[in-house]
Amino acid sequence: MASEADLRARLQRASQEHLLRFCAELAPEPRAALLAQLEALEPEALRQHCQRAAAACARPPGPPSDLAARLQPLPPERVGSATEGDPQTRRLWEEEGFHQIALNRVAVLLLAGGQGTRLGVTYPKGMYQVGLPSQKTLYQLQAERIRRVEQLAGERYGTRCTVPWCARLHSLGPRVIPPTPTCVAPALLRTRTRTPAQPQTEPSPHPEGGLPVPSARGTRPFARLAQPCLPCRYIMTSEFTLGPTAKFFKEHDFFHLDPNNVIMFEQRMLPAVSFDGRAILERKDKVAMAPDGNGGLYSALEDHQILEDMERRGVEFVHVYCVDNILVRLADPVFIGFCVLRGADCGAKVVEKAYPEEPVGVVCQVDGVPQVVEYSEISPEVAQLRAPGGGLLYNAGNICNHFFTRDFLRTVTRELEPLLQPHVAVKKVPCVDEHGHPVKPLQPNGIKMEKFVFDVLPFAKNFVAFQVLREEEFSPLKNADSADRDNPSTSRRALLAQHCRWALRAGARFLDAHGTRLLEQPSLPGSTEPPAICEISPLVSYAGEGLEELLRGREFRPPLILDEATAKELRP
Numbered sequence: 272m273a274s275e276a277d278l279r280a281r282l283q284r285a286s287q288e289h290l291l292r293f294c295a296e297l298a299p300e301p302r303a304a305l306l307a308q309l310e311a312l313e314p315e316a317l318r319q320h321c322q323r324a325a326a327a328c329a330r331p332p333g334p335p336s337d338l339a340a341r342l343q344p345l346p347p348e349r350v351g352s353a354t355e356g357d358p359q360t361r362r363l364w365e366e367e368g369f370h371q372i373a374l375n376r377v378a379v380l381l382l383a384g385g386q387g388t389r390l391g392v393t394y395p396k397g398m399y400q401v402g403l404p405s406q407k408t409l410y411q412l413q414a415e416r417i418r419r420v421e422q423l424a425g426e427r428y429g430t431r432c433t434v435p436w437c438a439r440l441h442s443l444g445p446r447v448i449p450p451t452p453t454c455v456a457p458a459l460l461r462t463r464t465r466t467p468a469q470p471q472t473e474p475s476p477h478p479e480g481g482l483p484v485p486s487a488r489g490t491r492p493f494a495r496l497a498q499p500c501l502p503c504r505y506i507m508t509s510e511f512t513l514g515p516t517a518k519f520f521k522e523h524d525f526f527h528l529d530p531n532n533v534i535m536f537e538q539r540m541l542p543a544v545s546f547d548g549r550a551i552l553e554r555k556d557k558v559a560m561a562p563d564g565n566g567g568l569y570s571a572l573e574d575h576q577i578l579e580d581m582e583r584r585g586v587e588f589v590h591v592y593c594v595d596n597i598l599v600r601l602a603d604p605v606f607i608g609f610c611v612l613r614g615a616d617c618g619a620k621v622v623e624k625a626y627p628e629e630p631v632g633v634v635c636q637v638d639g640v641p642q643v644v645e646y647s648e649i650s651p652e653v654a655q656l657r658a659p660g661g662g663l664l665y666n667a668g669n670i671c672n673h674f675f676t677r678d679f680l681r682t683v684t685r686e687l688e689p690l691l692q693p694h695v696a697v698k699k700v701p702c703v704d705e706h707g708h709p710v711k712p713l714q715p716n717g718i719k720m721e722k723f724v725f726d727v728l729p730f731a732k733n734f735v736a737f738q739v740l741r742e743e744e745f746s747p748l749k750n751a752d753s754a755d756r757d758n759p760s761t762s763r764r765a766l767l768a769q770h771c772r773w774a775l776r777a778g779a780r781f782l783d784a785h786g787t788r789l790l791e792q793p794s795l796p797g798s799t800e801p802p803a804i805c806e807i808s809p810l811v812s813y814a815g816e817g818l819e820e821l822l823r824g825r826e827f828r829p830p831l832i833l834d835e836a837t838a839k840e841l842r843p
């Protein structure tokens with residue numbers, strides 16, 4: 272480890288020597304932890320990062336003044352629809368998607384490095400359960416949807432296939448940490464910051480006794496990666512979410528997925544910076560760090576050689592999605608098939624925006640190039656503009672479900688990642704005052720720099736958007752129940768309303784306690800309480816398929832919990 276004098280000299284070069292101001296008064300252990308954290312920061316990159324953050328923050332807030340003039344909706348030829356148009360074409364897309372899944376060419380990649388601040392939980396959002404009768408968490412629902420889609424593809428093509436999420440570490444020997452040859456800007460973190468005792472080339476034990484976690488950037492904890500014919504799920508976590516997520520999966524036996532096909536990897540962290548360009552001390556012995564945004568995906572893919580792993584497995588197409596949408600269709604065959612048949616290298620699912628201020632990015636064109644303009648970066652005036660038909664002009668709401676070819680991701684990690692511009696988020700960052708006392712700021716005091724996953728869209732050669740029905744595919748869990756929207760209650764309702772619709776469409780009848788038929792309304796909106804509680808396990812139905820043989824003409828007193836066991840009893 273570098274001496275304190277060396278570190279001081281390095282920090283001086285970065286104009287960040289204040290980070291050592293409490294060092295002399297620290298006990299040996301916290302002192303060593305601080306020095307280890309500081310040693311991991313490249314001085315030049317740290318200097319640039321702090322300068323860039325302060326400069327970005329000094330610019331006038333809000334979108335560029337000429338943005339409105341440069342925006343256009345996406346041209347219709349770039350947009351497909353899951354619901355409009357010819358059912359035969361939709362079947363072709365679906366068939367193509369299942370075919371690719373059956374060939375093990377499709378992987379799902381979950382972005383799970385966020386902190387769930389708005390929801391107000393201290394654990395990863397995927398571990399949240401919204402109060403379904405089954406008490407399933409978001410992670411469980413997602414795992415079960417993967418199992419079902421694998422089963423459906425397997426049945427169609429007579430194969431045993433897998434859609435690969437990386438976790439097993441034990442079978443791999445230590446590996447050398449490679450340099451980052453593709454980064455133009457120096458990487459800020461020399462290695463992932465851990466305690467000084469942490470080994471650099473061996474997977475380290477999970478802090479809470481669960482799965483091992485990657486110990487340093489470039490040490491790849493992936494086990495038995497070369498399993499042929501088994502598609503995968505990749506889960507990007509951050510320092511905040513990796514440990515608990517890995518432990519949770521292990522405790523739940525990976526929800527019966529093969530652990531070899533669940534690959535967890537960690538994104539980088541960046542220091543939070545004050546408005547005058549100084550990295551913030553969260554404690555006397557710790558620099559305040561935050562994940563580098565969901566666009567940190569691209570450095571993380573490179574850091575952990577995820578694309579090489581995909582190549583070994585034969586994965587060609589990747590469905591990237593965000594953790595909090597209870598209705599998410601993982602590896603959706605229709606979306607995959609649409610993108611593949613259109614020869615797209617990059618795609619995004621969209622829904623019609625519900626209202627102008629809805630906090631969703633808008634998929635549109637800027638200067639004629641497809642892009643997502645994030646909700647935080649569009650002015651209210653532009654968001655409210657109307658098209659001639661009366662609907663919102665910019666109505667293609669991004670639901671953070673993206674399609675990428677592996678080749679495109681390779682180009683991004685090799686060439687384009689350094690070109691992605693970080694976005695500035697001004698936040699309240701817990702810190703210490705000049706005496707080293709902890710402070711919980713009431714006003715924003717710091718800048719976090721984040722890249723966004725969709726910032727690669729402008730580089731696509733053939734970008735397509737795919738419009739889906741909100742009530743079938745989008746109900747995000749962003750806020751606590753104290754908020755009006757996008758909270759646990761709205762998520763729960765959306766799922767239960769969907770399942771009630773599916774059951775009614777399949778011919779089920781619900782009776783009340785007196786044996787009277789309950790209202791039948793197969794087009795039930797997701798925003799209201801369904802007339803009957805009905806929850807259908809994803810292991811029974813992925814998107815409403817296969818229910819007629821179980822439900823047609825039958826009467827049920829709710830709640831109807833249609834899990835695998837009940838389905839077996841009902842199956843003729």
Ligand SMILES: CC(=O)N[C@H]1[C@@H](OP(=O)(O)OP(=O)(O)OC[C@H]2O[C@@H](n3ccc(=O)[nH]c3=O)[C@H](O)[C@@H]2O)O[C@H](CO)[C@@H](O)[C@@H]1O
Nearest residue numbers: 382383384385562564565593594631632669670671723747
């Ligand atoms: C940048 C981005 O994609 N914004 C989209 C995101 O907004 P939104 O602001 O809701 O994005 P979140 O902060 O919820 O992050 C989206 C996803 O990225 C993950 N994450 C976040 C930060 C990070 O450093 N690492 C990481 O993995 C989160 O765990 C989550 O799964 O979802 C909305 C739909 O719900 C979209 O309309 C927004 O356009």
